[in-house]
Amino acid sequence: MKMRGAVKVFISLMCSILIAALMMPMYLRADDSVYLYLDIPDTEVNPGDIVTVNVMADSLEHITSFGPINLGFNQGKVEYLSLWQPSELAAFTYTTEVLDTGRLIVSAVDEMSISDLNDIVVQEGEISDDDISFYTEEPIILFSASFRMKPTATGEARFWISAAEGFINGYQEELSVSIGDGITVTSDGGVSSDSSIAFLQADGITLTPEFSPDILEYTASVSRQVTELDLSVTPGNLWAAVTIEGNNDLELGENVVTIDVVAQDGSSASQYKIYVTRQDSYVLEGSGLVDAYGVTYAFLNFPENADIPEGFNQTTKTINGYSVPVFAREGVLSVLVYLYDGTNDPGFYFYNPSTRTVTPYNKGSTIIRPGVIMSVVDVPDNVMIPSGFREETIEINGQPVPGFMDKEEDFVCYLRDENGNAGFFRYDEETGMFYEYVSVDKTPEKIYSALFRVFLCITLIESVFIILIIYIIKHTLRKKTHPRPRRV
Structure with a gap:
């Protein structure tokens, strides 16, 4: 009995220790x-x-x-x-x-x-x-x-x-x-002797090292199309005098931009320098972007005689902090850039700055709608082709576009946008635009048409019967009122 009691006590003690060990982290x-x-x-x-x-x-x-x-x-x-x-x-x-x-x-x-x-x-x-x-x-x-x-x-x-x-x-x-x-x-309401810069921001470039009021010299690089720097300088004291020189008319190679700050009381002065290298290339070396899916792309110079979509004009945009050449069109958010992903051949891509999506540009299969870029893709196996449509390829802006056409010559094709959303879109020849295709169930229309034909036939038959009846009645009455004379 004593042994059994000791075992129970030992088991209870071990359980208590285990529970305490489990609860301790909590x-x-x-x-x-x-x-x-x-x-x-x-x-x-x-x-x-x-x-x-x-x-x-x-x-x-x-x-x-x-x-x-x-x-x-x-x-x-x-x-x-x-x-x-x-x-x-x-x-x-x-x-x-x-x-x-x-x-x-x-x-x-x-x-x-x-x-x-x-x-x-x-x-x-x-x-x-x-x-x-x-x-x-x-x-x-x-x-x-x-x-x-x-x-x-x-x-x-x-x-x-x-x-x-x-x-x-x-x-x-x-x-x-x-x-x-x-x-x-x-x-104490006195006059300030502070000649430092509290904040320094330069649009489209990255300062090395990162700005600090105690660091007086920096380096930066810009691409060929950048000829001036837009600097935003906030002095440490509101009444400190700030003078900026050398940020306009940048030459190819090294340039020196100076920012002179004189304290309010004139007792101290500081000079900040930015050594800016304007590269010969239109694309800054090492510049690139990372899309919404984590894929890294490097910006490249446009190839000569590039075939650009109609309505797109070359300009400069700031993407991922870099000033890069792009082709843009009014009313279209995405811009056309020349990229290399490290695996495939360099090529033109549409970049959407809002969604950070990158879409390859293919002249024969890229559809440009207001505000969105779409690509012609194969219809998935689990998607039904609209009833009454057959495979057909038409020419749009000089390029063959595969899709489907019905007997009324309405043309639709399967498109996918930059966000991965896909569906059928109908082409309007008058506007030259694609609109989302909505399948219409014409069964009621066919039933009404068939019923109309039936009732029309019944009406025609009834009309014939009525005409015959009227003819017979008139003929009978004529015989009674105008009997034919009998021969004697």
Whole structure:
């Protein structure tokens, strides 16, 4: 009996240990939290100065989204300018909203990680290596918000986090959030000695290294068709004088663009330089795009004597941050570009900047409709050809187009658009356009037509009978009123 009791106690003890081991990760995860605080590099400012507020987190453990984070500011003394997203969180998509009450609302989500959440395997309370959600045990900047001190601002201006939530981890659990104290900056109303640039943006080019107010020299490359740079410069202080030279009439080869900044009080000056190489090619070396399906294409120069669709004219567009030559037509969103995917021969493709889809251009099978590019494709086995149509090929704009025609000479063909949607489309000879084909059930029409013929025949027969009856009656009456004389 004692032995049996000891066995029961041992089994109960082991079960308790096992349950505790299984539950421990849950309790550990329940204690996970995020601590948020603010960091401002310089709290002594002047009117017109830019104040950069870094919203920090002490760590992020497999975070897939966060926010809304409510950042408060004294709108009577500062105005919001812009938001900076750190490169470490490049996979996150940020949304911002500025309220009239002096609040900046920021949220972010890593959509790629969320789409993979169903594949996450949790083993022994730890997320497996398959989880690609963001993880760091070190302090990190969630975002940096830039504000400018108003011209008349003096005294103290305060920044604080009033609320924060929505920190979701790989377990799809929301972590608790604790918030640190706010930070106050002080403006004594003096004259600024700041000669730095806070923001520098150049359309269509990439600066190397990435812009920072402390870095004075950069390099960049542009293609042959670019002859000037459109620079947007924001000085660190509102009243700093900015002069830009060398950004117009770029020559082939190396050019030097200078940006001179003189502080408000004249005590300091800074010169930023951009060494710009204007290449001989119309396509910038290394430029390319990645479509919606993750396929990488390289931009190439157009071949000579290229056969371009009617109505398309050569121009320049910015695609994926690169200024490239394209052929475009008014009313058509997609542009024609010359690409190489690394496998197939280079060729012309239609690129849709809205959907980021790439469609090969084939002169004999590409149909250009307003707002969409379509291609003639084979009819799938599971799709029925409209009743009464036979295979036929007609010539459209000098090119043979395969399709189907009925006895009334209506022509349809099977087309697929840039998004993969496909169906039958009817060709209108008068407009030269394709319209979605809608199959009409003519059975009722045929029944009505047959019934009409039957009733018409009945009506005709009745009419003949009526005429005969009238004739017989008239003939009989004539005999009675005008009897024929008898012979004697």
